[in-house]
Amino acid sequence: MQRSTQAITLVLMGSALALVGCARQTEQDEENSSYGGGVGGIHTVGRVGGGGSPTGGVSNTASARGGFGATGISAVS
Amino acid sequence: MQRIVTPARPGWIKTVESQGLLFHSLDDEPYWDETAYYLFESREIDALETASYRLNEMCLAAVDHVISERRLAEFDIPEPFHAFVVESWERDEHTIYGRFDLVFNGRSAPKLLEYNADTPTSLLEAAVIQWFWSRDLLETLEPWDRGSFDQFNSLHERLIEAWTRIGAERGGAVTFAAVTDAIEDLMTVSYLRDTAMQAGLRTQTLDISQVGWHDGRREFTDLAERFIPLLFKLYPWEWLMREAFGPALPLASTRWLEPPWKMILSNKTLLPLLYELFPESPYVLPAAYEPIGSSYVMKPVFSREGENIEIIQAGQMIAWTDGRYHNQPVIYQEFCPLPCFDGRYPVIGSWMVNGHACGLGVREGDGLITTNTSRFVPHLFRKTLTSKPPCLAPPV
Numbered sequence: 001m002q003r004s005t006q007a008i009t010l011v012l013m014g015s016a017l018a019l020v021g022c023a024r025q026t027e028q029d030e031e032n033s034s035y036g037g038g039v040g041g042i043h044t045v046g047r048v049g050g051g052g053s054p055t056g057g058v059s060n061t062a063s064a065r066g067g068f069g070a071t072g073i074s075a076v077s
Numbered sequence: 078m079q080r081i082v083t084p085a086r087p088g089w090i091k092t093v094e095s096q097g098l099l100f101h102s103l104d105d106e107p108y109w110d111e112t113a114y115y116l117f118e119s120r121e122i123d124a125l126e127t128a129s130y131r132l133n134e135m136c137l138a139a140v141d142h143v144i145s146e147r148r149l150a151e152f153d154i155p156e157p158f159h160a161f162v163v164e165s166w167e168r169d170e171h172t173i174y175g176r177f178d179l180v181f182n183g184r185s186a187p188k189l190l191e192y193n194a195d196t197p198t199s200l201l202e203a204a205v206i207q208w209f210w211s212r213d214l215l216e217t218l219e220p221w222d223r224g225s226f227d228q229f230n231s232l233h234e235r236l237i238e239a240w241t242r243i244g245a246e247r248g249g250a251v252t253f254a255a256v257t258d259a260i261e262d263l264m265t266v267s268y269l270r271d272t273a274m275q276a277g278l279r280t281q282t283l284d285i286s287q288v289g290w291h292d293g294r295r296e297f298t299d300l301a302e303r304f305i306p307l308l309f310k311l312y313p314w315e316w317l318m319r320e321a322f323g324p325a326l327p328l329a330s331t332r333w334l335e336p337p338w339k340m341i342l343s344n345k346t347l348l349p350l351l352y353e354l355f356p357e358s359p360y361v362l363p364a365a366y367e368p369i370g371s372s373y374v375m376k377p378v379f380s381r382e383g384e385n386i387e388i389i390q391a392g393q394m395i396a397w398t399d400g401r402y403h404n405q406p407v408i409y410q411e412f413c414p415l416p417c418f419d420g421r422y423p424v425i426g427s428w429m430v431n432g433h434a435c436g437l438g439v440r441e442g443d444g445l446i447t448t449n450t451s452r453f454v455p456h457l458f459r460k461t462l463t464s465k466p467p468c469l470a471p472p473v
Contacts, residue, residue: 003122003458005208005233012271013097013201013264035250035279063289063298067322068312070286074259075196075311076449077381 078183079116080418083468086111086213097268098206100261103450109202110452111210115423115439116466117458121183122229122437128187128360129427129434132177135355136192140166140341142354152344153378153406158318161327162337170336171247172431173239173269173309174200176438178447179425182416186359189351190410190424191376195335195343196311198261199453201268203428203438204232207455214457218467225464226457230436232428233272239431240276247307247332250279252299255311257284266311273309285312290322290329297322297331309334314343315379345378345408364410372412377402383448388412396445415445422447423454 086092093101093109101109117125143149144166149159176197179187211228218226243251251273255266270280281299288305289298296304308331310317317323326337341347348364355361363369368389375387377400384400390412415422424447426438442451459466 003231004211004228005204005231008205008208008233009275010097010205010271011274013205013268035252035281061293063291063302064322065289066286067290067325068254068285068288068317068320069256070320071316072256072313074256074262075313075316075381076198076259076261077193077196077313 078118078121078181078416079466080113080421080423081116081466081468082113082419083214084112084471086210086469087472092209092213093206096205096209097201097264099264106450106452108450108452109206110441110454113419113421113441113454114210114214115418115454115456117183117229117456118462119458119460121181122458125179125181125187125425125427125437126229126434128179129177129429131358132189132192132360133175133429133432133434135351135358135361136194136342136347139347139350139354140338143341143350144338148350149341151350152341152346153315154340155318157324158327158337158340162340165333165337170332170338171239171243171334172336172339173236173243173334174431175335175339175342175429177427177429179427180413180415181425187425187427188362188413189348189360190362190413191345192342192347193426194339196313197426197428198265198311199426199438199440200232200265200428202453203230203426203436204236205268207438207453208233210455211457214467214469217469222464222467225461226459226467228455228457231433232430232436235430235433235435236269236272237276240273240278242431243307243334244273244276244278249277251307251309251334252305253280253282253309253311254285254288255282257282262311266309269309285310288322290325295325295328297325297329305331307332307334313379313381314340345376345380346406348376348410349408362411362413364408366408368409369411373409374412375407375409377405377407379405383446383451386446388445398446398448415442415447424451 144163175194177192178190181187208230215223253266253270255262257263273280291298299305351361352364371392372390377385380402383398385402386398388396421441423439423441428436439454439456440447440451441454
C-alpha cells in the first residue's frame with residue numbers, strides 16, 4: 001500500500017523569498033485580483049486596532065474591523 | 078521504533094527555506110532537526126494508523142454525545158453559542174484537519190495525550206519538509222534498496238483532496254485568517270492556502286484583525302467589503318467567541334473551518350469524556366476532574382504548547398511549566414511517560430485530514446513535557462526488518 005505522497009508541487013510556498021514578497025503585497029493588488037489566483041493577496045499591512053461592536057453603532061456602508069485578534073499573539077498548538 | 082543519528086544535509090537551512098520553512102531555528106537552536114530521524118517498522122505504522130482511525134471515531138461519537146445530552150456548558154462554551162455549535166454539527170460541516178498527540182514506544186498501544194482539533198500547526202514540516210528530506214535521504218541508497226523504506230505521509234495529497242471536495246460543495250472561494258505577525262501561523266495558513274489553490278479555489282489571506290463585520294448586512298466581510306462565505310481561521314474558537322465580534326458569530330451565514338463543533342474536541346475536557354465513554358479503549362488514558370491516584374498530569378483545558386502543565390509521580394512533582402493558562406479549569410490525566418531515546422522524549426503527532434489518518438510528525442523534547450522549543454524530527458518506516466537504516470555520509 002502506498003503511504004507517501006507521490007510528488008509535491010508548491011505554488012505559493014515555493015521559496016521563502018516568494019512568501020516574503022507576497023506578504024508585502026498591498027491591499028490594492030488584492031482588490032484588483034478578486035481573491036488572488038496567483039501568489040499574492042496576503043494582507044499584512046498591520047493589525048487593526050480598536051474593535052467595533054457587532055451590536056450597533058456601525059455604518060451600513062462600511063464594516064467595522066478589529067473585532068477579532070485581541071487575545072493571542074499566536075495560535076500555535 | 079528507533080532513533081537513528083545521521084548528518085544533516087549540507088546546506089539544509091537554504092533547502093528548507095526554499096520549501097517555505099522560515100522558522101527552522103529558535104534562538105539559534107534548530108527547530109527543524111535532521112541530525113536524527115525516527116525509524117518505525119511497518120507494523121508500528123499500522124498500529125498508529127489504526128489507533129488514529131479509532132480515536133477519530135470515538136471523538137465523533139463524543140461530539141454526538143455532548144450535543145444529544147446537552148453537555149456543551151461542560152466545555153466552557155457560553156450558552157449564546159450552543160445553537161451555533163449544534164447547527165454546525167447537524168449540518169455535518171466539513172473539517173479539514175486535526176492532529177492527535179500520542180505516546181508511543183513501539184511496544185504498547187498508542188495513548189492519546191490530547192487532540193489538537195481546532196488550530197494544529199507543524200503542518201508544513203510534517204507534510205512537505207520531511208517529505209523532501211526523505212527523498213534526499215533515500216536517493217543515497219542503491220536503487221534496489223529504496224523500496225525498503227517509506228514515510229507515512231500523504232498529507233499533501235489529502236489536503237488537496239479535502240479542498241477539492243469543499244470547493245465543489247461550498248463554492249470556489251476561501252478566505253484564510255490568522256495572526257499574520259506570527260511567522261509560524263503565517264506559514265501554516267500559507268501552506269494550507271497553497272493546497273487550496275492547487276485544488277482550484279480562489280483564495281485570499283487576511284490578518285484576523287482585518288476580518289470585518291458589517292452590521293447592516295449582518296455579514297463578515299473582507300477588505301473590499303465583500304461577504305466572506307467560507308473562512309478558514311487559524312485562531313482558536315475560545316478566543317473568537319470572547320472577542321468583540323464574538324456575538325456576531327451566530328448571526329452570520331459564513332461557514333468556518335475548522336467548524337464550530339470542533340470546539341468540543343479542542344478542549345481538554347474531551348479527555349475525561351473519552352474515558353467516561355470508552356473506559357476499555359487501549360488508546361484512552363484514565364482522566365478525570367480530580368487527581369488520579371498518586372501519578373498524574375494536570376492540564377488546563379485550553380493550554381497550548383505545553384504551558385502550565387504539571388506532572389506528579391508518586392506524589393512528587395517531577396516536571397512543570399509556566400505559562401498563560403494558570404487561571405483556567407484543569408483536568409487530570411493518568412501519567413504515561415514518553416519514551417526516552419538518547420535523552421530525548423518524542424511525541425507522535427498523528428494527522429487526520431479529510432477523515433483519513435495520513436501522516437506523522439515527531440516532536441522531540443529534552444524533558445517529559447513537549448513545549449514550543451521541542452524540535453521537529455523527521456521519520457521513515459522500514460518495510461523489511463533486515464534493511465539497514467540509511468544515513469548520510471559524514472561531511473568531509
